[in-house]
Amino acid sequence: MPYPDDHLLRSAHTRMFGVEPELVTHAPGRVNIIGEHIDYSGGIVLPIVIDRYAHVAISMSEQPGVIRVHSIELQESLEHPIAKPVEPNNHWSSYVLGTIAELREHTPDAFAQTPGLNLTLCSDVPIGAGLSSSAAIEVATARGVCGLLGMKMTPVELAKLCQRAEHRYAGVPCGLMDQAVVAMAPPGALLAFDCRSEQGRVLNRPHGMGLVVIDTGIRHTLSDSAYHDRRAAAQQAAAALGQGSMREAYEMRTSTLSAAMPPALKGAAVHALSEMCRVDKSIKAIQRGDLATLGDLLNESHRSLRDTLQVSCSQADRIVEIAQRMRGVLGSRLIGGGFGGCVLVLTTSDEAPAIATDIIRAMPGDIDASIVLIDAG
Ligand code: GLA
Numbered sequence: 353m354p355y356p357d358d359h360l361l362r363s364a365h366t367r368m369f370g371v372e373p374e375l376v377t378h379a380p381g382r383v384n385i386i387g388e389h390i391d392y393s394g395g396i397v398l399p400i401v402i403d404r405y406a407h408v409a410i411s412m413s414e415q416p417g418v419i420r421v422h423s424i425e426l427q428e429s430l431e432h433p434i435a436k437p438v439e440p441n442n443h444w445s446s447y448v449l450g451t452i453a454e455l456r457e458h459t460p461d462a463f464a465q466t467p468g469l470n471l472t473l474c475s476d477v478p479i480g481a482g483l484s485s486s487a488a489i490e491v492a493t494a495r496g497v498c499g500l501l502g503m504k505m506t507p508v509e510l511a512k513l514c515q516r517a518e519h520r521y522a523g524v525p526c527g528l529m530d531q532a533v534v535a536m537a538p539p540g541a542l543l544a545f546d547c548r549s550e551q552g553r554v555l556n557r558p559h560g561m562g563l564v565v566i567d568t569g570i571r572h573t574l575s576d577s578a579y580h581d582r583r584a585a586a587q588q589a590a591a592a593l594g595q596g597s598m599r600e601a602y603e604m605r606t607s608t609l610s611a612a613m614p615p616a617l618k619g620a621a622v623h624a625l626s627e628m629c630r631v632d633k634s635i636k637a638i639q640r641g642d643l644a645t646l647g648d649l650l651n652e653s654h655r656s657l658r659d660t661l662q663v664s665c666s667q668a669d670r671i672v673e674i675a676q677r678m679r680g681v682l683g684s685r686l687i688g689g690g691f692g693g694c695v696l697v698l699t700t701s702d703e704a705p706a707i708a709t710d711i712i713r714a715m716p717g718d719i720d721a722s723i724v725l726i727d728a729g
Contacts (some may be wrong), residue, residue, distance in 0.1 A: 358407075361424070365409040365472040365552050368422045368429070371473070373409035375499050379491035380405050381477035382484045382533045383565055383685050383725070385542060385646075386653055387631040391527025391588045394548035394599030395628050398635065399533040400541070400557070402565075402725055406475035406488035410496035413468030413520030415714055422475035434466055440521050442573055447486050450521025451493045454513045456502065463499040471496065478724055480571040481522065482688020486522065487530035490514035508550050511535040523579040525583055526689075532708055540729075544724045545633055548599050557639040563696060563727040566675075566711060568667040569720035570692030579689050582661060585620035592617060598624035603714025627653060654685035663690030667719050671695045674714050681706050694724060701728040 358376050365373045380401040387397035413420060422429040426509040429520060430445055432438070432455070438449045448471060448536040456463045471493065477485040497503070505513070511531035518524050518531070529549050537543040562721050586598050592613055595601040601624050609621055630649045637645040654672050658664040668686045672695055675684035687696045699707050708723045715721050 360579060361407055361409045361474060364422075364424055364474075365411065365470065368472055369411060369413065369420065369470040371414070373411045373412050375496060376409045377492050377495035377499060378405045378407050379390050379495065379534050380539070381488050382530060382537070383694075385696070386625060386627075386634045386638065386649060386685075387529075388456060388653060388657060388685075388687065389582055389586070389663065389690070390476045390598070390624050390627050390631070391523070391529035393584045393590070393658065394597040395602075395624065396544055396546045396631050396635075397529045397533075398542055398544055398555075398631055398638075399529060400536065400543070400563075401533060401537045401539055402477075402483065402727065403539075404461060404477045404725070406473065406477055406485070406492040408489075408492040408496040409472040410500050412500065413470045415468045416499075417437075417466040418468045419449065419452060420468070420470045421445055426474065429496070434463065434464075434469070438521050440523050442522055444489070445520040445681065447489045448493050451490045451514055452497055452518035453521065454517045455494060455497050458513055459503050462503045467501070468633045469497065469500070471542055477696075478567060478571065480693065481567050481724065482690075482693030483565070483724070484530040484534055486518060487514060487534045490517055491531060491534045507535040508532065512550075520621050525580055528614070542638065548597070549663060555635065558638055558643055558646075560700050560702070561729055562644055562699045562701035562707075563707040563725065564699060564704050564711070565687075565722065565725040565727075566671055566695045566697065566708070567722045567724045568665070568671060568692055568695060569722065570665055570667050572689060572691040576691075578663070578691055581616070582620060584617045586624055589613070589617040589621035592623065592656045599628065601625065602628040607724060609674040619660050619662060623656050626656055626660075643682050643698065643700070650683030650685045650696070650698055651676060655680065657686050657690060665692050668692070668695055670716070670719060671721055675707075675711055678710060680706060680713070689701075702724070704728045
């Protein structure tokens with residue numbers, strides 16, 4: 353856990369609240385290798401956690417009934433009465449306060465004494481970059497509060513509780529992928545997470561797999577209507593096909609989409625059906641260590657996100673194009689909710705550091721791209 357070391361976080365907490373933390377919890381960010389915009393349709397996704405973490409130090413406060421939160425990065429502090437309803441908004445604190453509100457609703461007994469809570473947060477998961485910074489804060493907060501108040505939850509229960517917090521208090525109708533992988537995936541392994549059965553299967557990382565993540569510099573907020581629209585379109589498309597979800601449509605081998613279907617619904621359906629098929633093929637490719645095929649599937653996924661679902665942006669498209677033309681790159685695509693955020697580049701572990709530098713060097717001056725992660729396995 354390199355950043356910041358526990359000692360720094362603990363002393364910041366003690367300085368801020370005048371009491372030492374009783375525990376420090378962590379939760380990582382994630383990169384989704386493939387399976388984008390299908391978690392809310394019950395699809396299987398294929399993420400991996402990254403070596404970037406949100407950290408929470410927590411203690412009981414002498415001021416009962418009040419939650420006090422301090423963010424080290426933002427140098428902001430706030431207080432919130434535990435019994436006061438949390439106002440939904442997209443301020444960073446809504447992830448923390450919303451998660452605590454959900455925990456209180458889930459296990460009121462644990463909060464019966466209306467304890468006061470002090471929380472100090474810090475995170476090196478870039479915000480709004482499609483790497484699950486919010487899920488990392490939610491899961492680290494939930495782990496801290498559960499640990500402090502003696503609440504027991506399974507990782508899936510915890511993930512679903514954090515997802516509800518995001519829906520209700522941050523206004524993002526996300527699927528379960530981010531919270532599930534952040535709460536469940538072991539470091540370094542890939543998690544094939546089935547968002548319908550809520551079961552995860554750990555896959556070994558293929559030998560020699562290198563990942564580079566490039567930040568487009570473009571920020572998005574998923575509480576904007578575009579993400580809502582894609583999710584709604586997938587639901588309406590499934591209904592138009594007479595199915596409960598696009599996962600069911602996929603399993604029914606639905607291949608004929610009515611010409612009368614509105615273009616947005618058709619785009620959502622074609623993307624979901626093709627992405628689910630790419631995930632199945634990717635799992636097989638990973639199992640046989642076939643990075644070349646996995647790379648081709650990533651390239652196809654980007655085309656579908658760009659042209660069919662239309663969730664990309666010009667900066668991401670240009671970075672992907674530059675990467676895809678580069679020797680040693682096996683595949684590249686936009687990751688996360690879209691409309692900005694990060695681009696994933698698949699390469700071999702030996703070549704990952706040089707390729708990351710070459711991509712940045714080849715970047716036109718009007719794109720403010722930077723390397724977020726070089727994961728050589
Ligand atoms: C965001 C959401 C996820 C998922 C992805 C797209 O990260 O939080 O639930 O829908 O977008 O795959």
